[in-house]
Amino acid sequence: MSTTGTTTLPEYAPVPRSAIGPALNEQGYFVGRVERNLYWITDGSYQCAFLTTSDGVVLLDAPPTIGHNIQRAVDEIAVANGVSNKVRYLIYSHHHADHVGASSIFDKNVTRIGHEETRKLLLRDGDAARPPNEETFQDTRTLEIGGERIELAWHGANHSPDNIIIHLPDHDALMLIDIVNPGWAPVFLANLTEDIPGYLEAPAKALSYPWKHFIGGHLGRLGTREDIALHQQYMADIAESSRKALDTVDVTRYFVKYGNNPLPQPRP
16 A cells, blocks of 8 residues: 655644634534634634524534534533523625525425525525525614614625625624634635625625624634734735736746647737
């Protein structure tokens, strides 16, 4: 049997501890309090959140990588606090399967809420794992559920055409998925974003709200306002360097050397 050699691979700096979240339990998840009766769940890669209320549990997203551990986490908190573990409401941040692909786990009578474009896209996709949201809104909607206030807002396309801000003003928290990865750089073309200008504008829109705790949807820890500001600086640096390279790098010699290229070639 051959062995895998690693001696020729380059050495990299270790991932800083500040980028890593809390340890997972034996079932592969962590659940913790954000503020009061707002909790978050992570499997180290994905995140969602939930509110325990007098009218049942309000779930914010349902990533399939966490799957049935969502209900286990809710059960854990419900038992500890003597509250209901029944998920009665499910709010979709956007239509992508990696964030709402476990929504079918929950009772068909769950009230699903999201942007009007989310419903259109889910109806188009016809994915049984992602039942379309019955309740919709266009620009903003404020929910009052079990005495808790949840503000939903669509500020235009960013990561996806339907991605919304979920603001919980009484819990000093804001949820905006697939824009900022706290402690980490964005991946795969700005987190697989469909609208780059909207993606670049989204952090400032998030910072325009009052909040202390940020739920970004990915990786293992919550974010802060400082994480959002750092992300803005990072993306600004990329934009500035890209513009500088476009203005200053002469690519003529590459076309001369590798001339058999179907792309338009510069004239001498």
